[in-house]
Structures are given as structure tokens and as C-alpha cells.
Amino acid sequence: MTSERAKTPPLSLVDIHPDASTEPFWVAAAEHRLVCQRCAACGTRRMPPGPVCAVCRSLDSEWDELSGLGTLYTFTIGRHALMPEMAGSLPHVIGVVELDDAPGIRLVANVVDVEVDEVAIGMALEVTWEDVPGTEVSVYRFRPPA
Numbered sequence: 237m238t239s240e241r242a243k244t245p246p247l248s249l250v251d252i253h254p255d256a257s258t259e260p261f262w263v264a265a266a267e268h269r270l271v272c273q274r275c276a277a278c279g280t281r282r283m284p285p286g287p288v289c290a291v292c293r294s295l296d297s298e299w300d301e302l303s304g305l306g307t308l309y310t311f312t313i314g315r316h317a318l319m320p321e322m323a324g325s326l327p328h329v330i331g332v333v334e335l336d337d338a339p340g341i342r343l344v345a346n347v348v349d350v351e352v353d354e355v356a357i358g359m360a361l362e363v364t365w366e367d368v369p370g371t372e373v374s375v376y377r378f379r380p381p382a
């Protein structure tokens with residue numbers, strides 16, 4: 237079978253609506269910085285961001301900038317268009333990426349700049365950003381390190 241380059245869903249489908257808890261993440265993303273919320277009282281990281289620490293119930297939090305390096309925890313390959321807008325975006329790789337400097341924190345993201353048959357659990361990845369034209373939004377993807 238001929239390998240195929242991983243594609244991404246069209247940016248027209250990106251529809252981000254930050255709230256008070258998630259806004260710092262998306263503001264940093266627009267600057268191409270990957271950040272993670274951390275409880276200011278006990279240090280537990282939170283992803284997705286939220287108003288309350290699930291461990292100690294503190295309402296105080298801080299944000300750490302991460303390296304953007306990660307490891308592919310698991311993935312699936314999308315080969316069927318679930319909506320007509322996806323027809324030109326096949327195949328695409330939907331990965332769960334564990335962040336190297338935030339153990340236990342995992343992001344769901346498209347894996348890009350790779351042939352789909354080269355994608356493997358445990359592969360090293362780095363964050364990359366795709367700006368949504370006409371907006372202040374940038375979405376994260378992960379790719380093999382350059």
C-alpha cells in the first residue's frame with residue numbers, strides 16, 4: 237500500500253470559545269506558546285484548564301510554558317469523512333500526546349508532517365501551530381521533531 241501524507245481538518249471547522257478558565261491557554265496559543273495550568277496551592281497540573289483543583293480544591297492557579305515536546309500515547313487514523321467538509325482531509329491522524337515536561341497531561345491533536353504508516357505509539361513529537369486566517373486563533377498540532 238502506498239503511504240499517504242497525514243492531512244488536517246479544514247480550518248473553517250475551528251470554532252474556539254474560550255471561557256475564564258481556558259482563555260489563558262488560547263491567548264498563549266495565539267503567540268505559539270504551549271502552556272499548562274497548575275494549581276498554585278498543591279502544584280497539580282490541570283488539562284483541560286478549570287477553575288478548581290480536583291486534588292485540593294484551591295481556586296488559585298498559575299500557568300507554565302512548556303517545551304512543546306511530547307510522546308504519542310495513542311492514535312487513530314481517520315479515513316472516513318464524518319461530514320462533507322472533511323472529504324478533502326483524509327486520511328488524518330488523531331493523536332493523544334503526552335507532554336514530556338508535564339507527565340500525565342495529554343492533549344488530543346492532529347499529527348502532521350508525517351506519512352500515516354510512519355505513525356507509531358511512543359514516537360517523539362513536537363508542537364507546531366496553524367493560524368486560523370482572519371482570526372486571533374492558532375491551533376496546535378504535533379509533528380515529528382525537525
Ligand code: ZN
Pocket residue numbers: 275276277278279280289290291292293294
Ligand atoms: Zn491543588
